[in-house]
Amino acid sequence: MVEVRLLEEDGRTVKVLLSGIPLAVANTLRRYTINEVPTMAVEEVLVIENSSAMPNEVLAHRISLIPFTSDIDRYRAPEECDCGSRLGCEKCVVRYLLRAEARDRPITVYSGDLVPEEETTVKPVSPKIPIVKLAPGQRVEMELYVRVGRGRKNAKWQAAISSLYESEQGERILMVESIGFLPPKRILIEAAKALERKAGELGEALAGLLEAEKDGE
């Protein structure tokens, strides 16, 4: 029988003891906590103005690495949304603006300077992540599109750093350290759901194989 025992938990990390599952499955669960859990990050940046020393692509890349607290009950990945719109709808995109200008002295622009277009719970995990330095007279203005994605699509959506190891007593322990998008326990649950979906797909595909065989007779 499968058993999961909570060993340790804090805001960032969860450690569970897994028993009754094959090593390969435990390892897949570990990989799923990294690659298959939906999280939210800036997917697209529309640069309106950038007179900083940082090229547009570098600036866009830096912004895309900011983790956002991810409301995955409300938002879904664009490819899973029924709007079919490239720009997205209220279920698949959160729009942010970044406008900053250095007047008489140099300034540093931080994640806390990002302003949502509408009230939202989807926010940078910390307001103190530095983005770009501006010298007097320089300014940046851009629109940001925060969307749901998964680590397998791009590392910027990677939900956690996870490891699987054996204790001295030979027990199998999975440790999940959240990057900050989601609470660590939620990451585990979402990884298990993704695993369940995959197993379901496999079951259906195999059942389809049997059906095809029957039809062929």
Ligand SMILES: [Zn+2]
């Ligand atoms: Zn949509």
